[in-house]
Amino acid sequence: MDDAWDGQGYRERPSRFGRAVVWTRTVTALDAGMPVLPDGCIDLLWVGGRLVIAGPDSTAHHPEAAVGTRYVGMRFFPGTAPALLGVPAHELRDQRVELADVWSAAVARRLADELGDADDPVAGLERLALRRAREVAPPDPLLRRVVAALDNGWTVGATAEAVGLNARMLHRRSLAAFGYGPKTLARVLRLQRAVARVRDGMSFAETAASTGYADQAHLAREVRDLTGMSLREVLTRSSDAVSEDAQCAVGSAAYRSTLLPSGSRITA
Structure with missing residues (x-):
């Protein structure tokens, strides 16, 4: 992984996918449990070897994660993720769900293993989104x-x-x-x-x-x-x-x- 993505705290950059940003965060003692404000977005997270969907929040979300937990995420702009995930956004509202609960467990496990084996899981998430985008119709402009x-x-x-x-x-x-x-x-x-x-x-x-x-x-x-x-x-x-x-x-x-x-x- 690029040195710019190593270390503590939060980092973000525009994604090659085009309608998202990719980000990383390592939980520190200073920011553990700090709230995340509602933003209208859906994130796909790779954390603890699992792929998790963070649905659109209607109020502040208070994550529970141990110090040292490492997140790699892709934040999709409002209205983008449902077409990729194949599920209406309102079914994900205020939820954190495993990708295996939305797609098949076998597919979710294969994708998680793919990210685990990647030298750069950030780029791996981008490849996943780009590949999926070629398989589905684009979001309505x-x-x-x-x-x-x-x-x-x-x-x-x-x-x-x-x-x-x-x-x-x-x-x-x-x-x-x-x-x-x-x-x-x-x-x-x-x-x-x-x-x-x-x-x-x-x-x-x-x-x-x-x-x-x-x-x-x-x-x-x-x-x-x-x-x-x-x-x-x-x-x-x-x-x-x-x-x-x-x-x-x-x-x-x-x-x-x-x-x-x-x-x-x-x-x-």
Whole structure:
């Protein structure tokens, strides 16, 4: 494995798969048990010689892992993983399940052994995703437009109109693709934007105003509802490593470069 991926903490880079990032994390005494915020993403994890699916969270997830546990993961952008896994996202919501529970145990074991024998399990996960992508139909491009609109602060009604769906159909498609309806996905994406801006030094009041909350009290309520913590607790209890883990690259250049044409913020 490349030296850049050795050692403690969290590391991430864009994946060769194109609609995901790959990451590694080794649990330390400082970040053991720190919460991971909801992000609308699904991860495929290789940990302890097993392949595990981390479904889309609707509230903060509190992992239980011993110090020294090594994770290798691929985080799929919202709406991407269900086509690869062959299972609707809502069936994975708030779940951590073995790949063997979704695919056959024999296939899951073979893939886990393949990663165990690989010199670089990160590259091994990429090869697995690329190979699987050649075997299945690609995700509906409409899903990217939905994510882009909601991440840009559009209402659910405006988003549905922009992508040519009625509200009921958008809700059904969102459950299958993202694990929850568009209103919840919009709240999760807005939470991620808000946390990122506060971490960059913006005040709570400015963050609330710039990310679509009615006021700072509204921001505080939403953070509490989605994480079970106050915003200050989120900032102090979720380390840089875990917060990066949660970001899913929705707001990053890596995501937007695959999502939006010509630097535009929305494809209508």
